[in-house]
Amino acid sequence: MSKEANHTADEWWVDLVEGETDPSLREDLTLLLMNSPAGRDRLNTIKELRSLVKDSDDVSLPEDGRFYQNMHDRIMAAVDGQSGFRRREPTSAKRRSLPRTSPRQLGFPALLGTPTLMALIAGVTWMTSDRQKEDSQRNSLPTPPPVKIPDPDNR
């Protein structure tokens, strides 16, 4: 068998070992295994290789339960510190108050808004006073002629 053909066959055997064989291939592979000692050898090789790799695992974890408790506590402390989880703890309905907005929370838009508001008020006030002057001039009654009071000495 050529190298490429061997490679393809190995892929089939890997799938078989992993329980990932396409159902349409399963019957053919079973037949092949029955009749091909070389096929059986290749399948065994892959199973053994997998077993060798699994056995080579050298990762050992700490056994002490306190280690995991400490790790858990550190993670939760970090999460609390980052997220303000404590502030988000549910509070009772009676004690909950309306959220207050501090000047800091208002931030930059508030700074921009204040002069704009002042200018608006000034503008409206100025326009209103001008209009009031015009209105009073337009609606004012004619000035009555001065009343002449006879001088009693001249009588």
Place this chain on the structure above:
Amino acid sequence: MKSDIELVEDVKAGNRRAFSELVQRHQRALLRLSLRFLRELSLAEDVVQESFIKAFEKIHLFEGRSSFKSWLFQIAVNTAKNRLRSLPFEHVNIEDVHLGIDPGAENGLVQGDLRRAIRAEVERLPERQRLALTLRIFEDMSFKEIAQIMACPYDTAKANYRHGLMRLKERLELLQGQTDWKDFEVFFPVEGGRVRTEVEQ
């Protein structure tokens, strides 16, 4: 007992205890995975902590399409990779690397050497093949989970695993200097002798 998905929903609703429960459930597996990448407990601990913090920050983005564990592992794998990149390279003198066969051992490799050789060869695999192989063989994950962690299609995850295993086989055969796997059996006898094929079973 609540499922991971239910706990995630509780966390989204602001329940701190639910997140604490998720940490307790998964910290061990996450530490093991991180250790595989970093090989040093303190570094692995940092990766676990960072991964949980990231998971908490992004939990609103978790939609439950994959399992929470796969999602968490994906974060841990990326965090571990970034950490590895930030580490200074270790300069090893090639003279000090012992991958050779003990001349005193008539049967070929001795058990410890064989284990070390296999680990070294796994380390040499291309990154994605190594990841797929590690998750499948050491962490016993399904290909669906592996695909979720590697953020790739199912078939790609499977292909990465297959290619990794085949490459490992070729390299070990080369290392052994022969293709007779019976020598390996001397040190790692498969239960009940040579593995029986499905047909024989």
